[in-house]
Amino acid sequence: MGMSPFPPDVRLVIFDADDTLRRTLVPGQPCPHRDGEWEPIGGLREALGGLPWGRDLRMALASNQDHVFYGHLSAATARRLLLDAAEAATGHRPPPWAALFCPHRMEGGCGCRKPEPGLLLRAMRLWGAAPAETLFVGDAPSDREAAARAGVRFLHVGALRPPAAASARP
Numbered sequence: 119m120g121m122s123p124f125p126p127d128v129r130l131v132i133f134d135a136d137d138t139l140r141r142t143l144v145p146g147q148p149c150p151h152r153d154g155e156w157e158p159i160g161g162l163r164e165a166l167g168g169l170p171w172g173r174d175l176r177m178a179l180a181s182n183q184d185h186v187f188y189g190h191l192s193a194a195t196a197r198r199l200l201l202d203a204a205e206a207a208t209g210h211r212p213p214p215w216a217a218l219f220c221p222h223r224m225e226g227g228c229g230c231r232k233p234e235p236g237l238l239l240r241a242m243r244l245w246g247a248a249p250a251e252t253l254f255v256g257d258a259p260s261d262r263e264a265a266a267r268a269g270v271r272f273l274h275v276g277a278l279r280p281p282a283a284a285s286a287r288p
C-alpha cells in the first residue's frame with residue numbers, strides 16, 4: 119500500500135471528473151457521451167491505487183454534466199461513465215449514489231452546478247462526513263470555488279501526478 123497523498127485527517131475525498139480523472143478524446147467535446155470517448159488521466163492510478171478506499175477513505179464524485187440536460191447522454195450513462203472513470207483512476211468503484219452530478223443547463227441558476235457547493239454538501243451528507251474531514255480534488259477555478267463555498271479543503275489534481283506524467287500530459 120502506498121503513502122496516502124492526502125492529509126491524515128481526510129475521511130472523504132470528492133473528485134471532479136473531467137480533466138481531473140478523465141480526459142475526453144473527442145475534440146471540442148467537454149465530457150464523454152459513451153464508452154471509448156475518454157481515457158484516464160496519466161499518473162493518477164499510481165498515486166491513488168493502493169489507498170484504503172471503502173474503509174478509511176470514502177469517495178464521491180462531483181461533476182457538472184450539462185450535456186445530460188442538452189440530451190447528449192442519459193443520466194444513467196453519465197453516472198456509469200463517472201463510476202468507470204473513478205475506478206480507472208483509483209482501483210475502487212464507489213457506490214452508484216456517490217456519483218453526483220449536476221444535470222442542469224449552464225445558466226439555469228441551480229444550486230448544484232459548480233462553483234455552487236450543492237454537490238459537495240450532498241456528498242458530505244450522504245457519507246456522514248464533516249467539512250473538516252473532507253477534501254475536494256479538481257482542476258478548474260470553479261472547483262476551487264465550490265470547495266471554498268462548501269467549507270472544505272481543495273487539492274489541485276496536478277499535485278497528485280508525478281512530474282513525468284504531468285509533463286507528458288499538460
Ligand SMILES: [Zn+2]
Pocket residue numbers: 220221222228229230231
Ligand atoms: Zn444543477
